[in-house]
Amino acid sequence: MSQSLQKQIPLTERGHRVFDMVRKFARGAEEIEISLISTTGEYLRFGNNELGQSQSTKNRTLSVRLSSGKKQARTTTGRLEESFIKKAVEKAVSQLKTSPEDPDYLPMLGQQSYQTVSRYHTRTVEESAETKAGYVGRAIELARDNKLLASGVLGTSVDEGLIINTSGLESHYRGTGGYFSLTMDADNGNQTGYALSTFADISELDAPKVSETALERAKLNKAQMEVQPGKFDVVIDPHAWSEMLFFFIVSASAGYSPDFGTRQYKEGRSYLSGRIGEKIMGENVILEDDVYHPLQMGPPFDGEGYPKSKLTLVENGELRSLASSRISAHRYQDAKPTGHELPLPNPLGETPTNLVIRGKGPTRTTEELVGELDKGLLLTRLWYIREVEPRTKTLTGMTRDGTFLVENGEVKRPVKNLRFNQSLLELFSNIEKFTEPVRNTSFTGTAVLEPGVLAKDFNFTSVSPF
Amino acid sequence: MGRKALKPTEDWEADVNSTKDLGEQLAKVCLETASRDNATYADIRLVNTVIETVSMINENPASEESNDLGAGIRVLYQNTGWGFASTDEVDPENIRETTRKALSLARGAAKIGSRLTLAKEPTHVASWESPRKKDSLTVPTETKFEVLEDATSRMKAEGVVARRSQIISTKIEKYFANSEGSRIYQDIAQTGAQIVVAAKGPSGIQRRSEQQYALEGYELIDAMDLPGKAPVLTKEVLELTRAQGLKEGRSDVIISADQLGLQVHESCGHPIELDRVLGYEANFAGRSFLSPDQLGKLQYGSEHVNIVMDATLAHGQGLGTFAYDDEGVESQRKYAIRKGKFVGYLMSRGTSQSVGEPRSNGCMRADTYQLPIIRMTNVSLEPGDWDYDELIEDTKDGILMVANYGWSIDQKRYNFQFNCEKGYRIKNGSIGELIRGPGYSGITPEFWNACDAVCNRKSWTLWGTPNCGKGQPQQVMGTGHGASPSRFRNIRVFGAS
Numbered sequence: 001m002s003q004s005l006q007k008q009i010p011l012t013e014r015g016h017r018v019f020d021m022v023r024k025f026a027r028g029a030e031e032i033e034i035s036l037i038s039t040t041g042e043y044l045r046f047g048n049n050e051l052g053q054s055q056s057t058k059n060r061t062l063s064v065r066l067s068s069g070k071k072q073a074r075t076t077t078g079r080l081e082e083s084f085i086k087k088a089v090e091k092a093v094s095q096l097k098t099s100p101e102d103p104d105y106l107p108m109l110g111q112q113s114y115q116t117v118s119r120y121h122t123r124t125v126e127e128s129a130e131t132k133a134g135y136v137g138r139a140i141e142l143a144r145d146n147k148l149l150a151s152g153v154l155g156t157s158v159d160e161g162l163i164i165n166t167s168g169l170e171s172h173y174r175g176t177g178g179y180f181s182l183t184m185d186a187d188n189g190n191q192t193g194y195a196l197s198t199f200a201d202i203s204e205l206d207a208p209k210v211s212e213t214a215l216e217r218a219k220l221n222k223a224q225m226e227v228q229p230g231k232f233d234v235v236i237d238p239h240a241w242s243e244m245l246f247f248f249i250v251s252a253s254a255g256y257s258p259d260f261g262t263r264q265y266k267e268g269r270s271y272l273s274g275r276i277g278e279k280i281m282g283e284n285v286i287l288e289d290d291v292y293h294p295l296q297m298g299p300p301f302d303g304e305g306y307p308k309s310k311l312t313l314v315e316n317g318e319l320r321s322l323a324s325s326r327i328s329a330h331r332y333q334d335a336k337p338t339g340h341e342l343p344l345p346n347p348l349g350e351t352p353t354n355l356v357i358r359g360k361g362p363t364r365t366t367e368e369l370v371g372e373l374d375k376g377l378l379l380t381r382l383w384y385i386r387e388v389e390p391r392t393k394t395l396t397g398m399t400r401d402g403t404f405l406v407e408n409g410e411v412k413r414p415v416k417n418l419r420f421n422q423s424l425l426e427l428f429s430n431i432e433k434f435t436e437p438v439r440n441t442s443f444t445g446t447a448v449l450e451p452g453v454l455a456k457d458f459n460f461t462s463v464s465p466f
Numbered sequence: 467m468g469r470k471a472l473k474p475t476e477d478w479e480a481d482v483n484s485t486k487d488l489g490e491q492l493a494k495v496c497l498e499t500a501s502r503d504n505a506t507y508a509d510i511r512l513v514n515t516v517i518e519t520v521s522m523i524n525e526n527p528a529s530e531e532s533n534d535l536g537a538g539i540r541v542l543y544q545n546t547g548w549g550f551a552s553t554d555e556v557d558p559e560n561i562r563e564t565t566r567k568a569l570s571l572a573r574g575a576a577k578i579g580s581r582l583t584l585a586k587e588p589t590h591v592a593s594w595e596s597p598r599k600k601d602s603l604t605v606p607t608e609t610k611f612e613v614l615e616d617a618t619s620r621m622k623a624e625g626v627v628a629r630r631s632q633i634i635s636t637k638i639e640k641y642f643a644n645s646e647g648s649r650i651y652q653d654i655a656q657t658g659a660q661i662v663v664a665a666k667g668p669s670g671i672q673r674r675s676e677q678q679y680a681l682e683g684y685e686l687i688d689a690m691d692l693p694g695k696a697p698v699l700t701k702e703v704l705e706l707t708r709a710q711g712l713k714e715g716r717s718d719v720i721i722s723a724d725q726l727g728l729q730v731h732e733s734c735g736h737p738i739e740l741d742r743v744l745g746y747e748a749n750f751a752g753r754s755f756l757s758p759d760q761l762g763k764l765q766y767g768s769e770h771v772n773i774v775m776d777a778t779l780a781h782g783q784g785l786g787t788f789a790y791d792d793e794g795v796e797s798q799r800k801y802a803i804r805k806g807k808f809v810g811y812l813m814s815r816g817t818s819q820s821v822g823e824p825r826s827n828g829c830m831r832a833d834t835y836q837l838p839i840i841r842m843t844n845v846s847l848e849p850g851d852w853d854y855d856e857l858i859e860d861t862k863d864g865i866l867m868v869a870n871y872g873w874s875i876d877q878k879r880y881n882f883q884f885n886c887e888k889g890y891r892i893k894n895g896s897i898g899e900l901i902r903g904p905g906y907s908g909i910t911p912e913f914w915n916a917c918d919a920v921c922n923r924k925s926w927t928l929w930g931t932p933n934c935g936k937g938q939p940q941q942v943m944g945t946g947h948g949a950s951p952s953r954f955r956n957i958r959v960f961g962a963s
């Protein structure tokens with residue numbers, strides 16, 4: 001069995017049929033937009049050396065946005081039969097009458113042209129569950145042979161989306177994705193090792209390498225010593241910290257609102273407000289939003305169908321630019337749309353969706369970074385990260401699944417897990433060396449390309465009993 | 467597989483005037499297919515969900531209503547392998563095919579699985595409707611916008627940089643059937659709201675917020691009085707921009723009920739999930755320090771600490787209240803911690819026997835499209851004896867911690883850190899100076915053993931946590947947590963910079 005057993009009506013064809021139905025029922029609406037999203041996934045989830053939670057999921061969502069004057073309303077349905085579409089549209093028509101005017105409303109976007117991105121890989125779709133179960137089975141076998149327990153997931157997904165509106169816009173995207181995340185552990189989680197690989201094309205997956213990395217780290221991460229919390233130089237593995245880097249672009253201070261958007265910046269909601277042109281991190285750091293990067297995922301257009309531009313958000317450590325949209329360009333004379341709007345209506349503001357974080361100059365491998373660390377810690381996974389203070393972007397979180405003491409460029413022994421309270425901006429002022437960025441998926445599902453780093457003075461504040 | 471491609475069935479019209487009737491029809495197809503293909507056990511959930519979200523951020527309104535109908539099918543093959551498949555195409559042909567897909571996954575899992583036994587559960591044939599006084603989905607969107615506009619307009623002030631408010635109304639109809647004969651229909655209404663105000667001042671951006679989510683109708687929104695709360699929160703957030711921080715040190719702390727509810731969620735609710743303990747979550751959510759050898763032995767907290775797992779309506783109208791869980795087990799009330807001792811887990815039919823329990827306590831939950839896993843129901847700290855005013859009067863030198871800002875805990879649930887939106891110094895039995903961004907941290911059993919006072923039912927609230935994440939791919943679930951203000955001695959405290 002594979003994910004290719006889907007009904008064969010193309011989404012674009014179905015989308016046009018649906019759009020015709022919506023137009024028929026949307027009485028009183030001056031403008032109409034539909035977005036039709038289809039998501040299928042197959043996940044082989046295992047734990048305790050058993051393949052216990054395998055699942056296959058499929059669902060589609062039709063979202064209808066109607067507008068009249070400066071009023072707009074959106075309804076969503078998971079059903080594509082005419083009676084359900086009628087009901088959803090009638091609800092939107094009813095909401096349209098009673099919604100307050102949106103002072104930022106702009107007429108819908110007309111026809112656009114997009115740079116092609118090629119992100120649909122047939123093999124990811126057609127790979128059989130048996131073959132994928134084989135990858136998992138071998139990981140479990142390896143764990144058993146070494147008296148360890150394997151747990152994790154091998155998942156593949158197909159995302160397809162279509163936006164059509166009455167101004168002539170038609171935006172279509174489909175892409176595949178997947179990941180193999182593996183933990184091997186023993187002694188009730190006191191001994192653990194972790195590895196992750198993400199892919200768009202499952203041919204990229206080197207499953208034995210993922211298994212070997214998790215095994216190697218688990219075998220090493222035994223009988224940990226306790227180190228006193230304090231400042232340590234660190235090497236952070238490139239797969240260790242996507243959750244932490246997510247906080248570059250989102251703040252808890254205004255209720256989990258994105259920070260790199262023009263509207264938030266101008267309204268003073270962002271921790272970056274007033275800091276364009278200011279050096280906010282080290283000169284060797286480049287922070288970009290680039291949907292066209294070959295390792296990135298997702299469509300080349302935003303939530304209203306506007307083409308995405310590549311943005312250089314931080315260069316030479318200096319805050320250079322922000323994500324923007326048609327609304328911002330309409331509100332503020334110095335803003336131009338960059339294709340970073342969320343589906344409308346969107347009072348939150350714009351946000352980067354395809355972060356690429358990299359260093360200037362030659363890169364190293366993670367092993368080379370460890371080799372260049374005189375004394376410090378190798379961090380293989382950071383976990384449960386939350387904002388403590390927005391101005392300095394101070395974050396707290398824990399290490400897990402393998403934290404190792406490094407001396408004279410060699411991994412000496414494992415240490416017990418540590419809590420950190422660390423300013424992200426300060427950390428990015430203390431990075432000395434980088435690896436090439438790798439693709440990761442953050443816990444919100446967006447793709448982040450992130451490097452491994454060697455950084456000075458990472459601030460640990462307490463220690464766990466394991 | 468060699469099966470012919472399915473013919474399109476988009477013209478098939480589901481009769482969702484009755485989720486129950488449709489569920490009965492599709493359950494027959496699913497369970498017959500599973501039986502014919504030699505499944506040991508099968509169940510199906512048909513779920514019809516309507517969610518309306520109405521928001522205001524500053525002057526910008528947004529509303530959305532979503533309606534989703536889908537089915538999740540779970541199959542056990544040869545008592546050894548589980549398979550699960552879900553679909554949003556709820557016609558008989560697709561249900562048959564989705565059942566076969568689940569079976570195919572179950573057969574694959576059986577090849578590398580070990581023998582499973584489901585704990586016995588009586589067969590239930592039942593219908594249940596959660597209580598609500600005013601159906602929130604029938605309250606006009608216009609009325610909700612009026613409340614939110616009123617609230618956000620009352621948060622306007624010099625220095626305020628963000629004003630947000632939101633009302634969420636949810637109705638979930640579930641029809642569950644299994645191969646053992648259970649047939650259960652549940653109609654669940656949940657409502658929630660949040661207001662947030664952020665202000666910028668000498669200490670950077672500060673935030674004040676308030677939220678509540680419950681198994682209620684629009685009466686919750688009426689009772690919350692968002693417009694009435696808005697100016698109070700605004701005054702406080704402006705004061706916080708000028709307030710002092712907190713120096714690192716040790717102090718007695720009194721933790722407000724809302725903050726303590728989250729503390730219970732993170733440091734008790736998660737570590738008592740038996741699937742974590744057994745290693746099924748080791749790759750993402752993590753494991754637990756509460757291993758089975760500690761059951762009935764570990765002094766998790768002081769004698770004042772009693773924590774229940776209670777999904778029954780008698781406990782309150784929480785996000786973890788229901789009549790039956792998502793594998794058809796009746797809701798129950800059990801102790802996790804009694805007089806400080808660790809005595810029980812959140813369990814499922816497939817796991818309870820591993821810790822010697824003959825019956826699941828009904829904690830399997832999931833959204834439509836995902837496999838049910840062990841989730842918190844209402845995990846609550848039982849009320850103690852103290853009047854709140856007496857507790858303050860009894861505290862010579864301490865910090866009152868109020869309203870969560872951030873939370874973090876290690877994967878075995880030992881080392882935690884919580885940051886709050888605001889705090890107050892307590893001196894000689896009186897609440898004094900306002901503190902911005904106070905935090906506290908500790909090691910779970912040390913912290914709960916430092917509890918010397920829990921306030922009584924007069925200040926006990928069942929809080930709703932709508933966004934608990936677990937599983938891969940990640941599932942989000944609402945949980946309930948009752949708590950009243952409580953005191954903890956000699957805790958590490960600190961403040962934002």
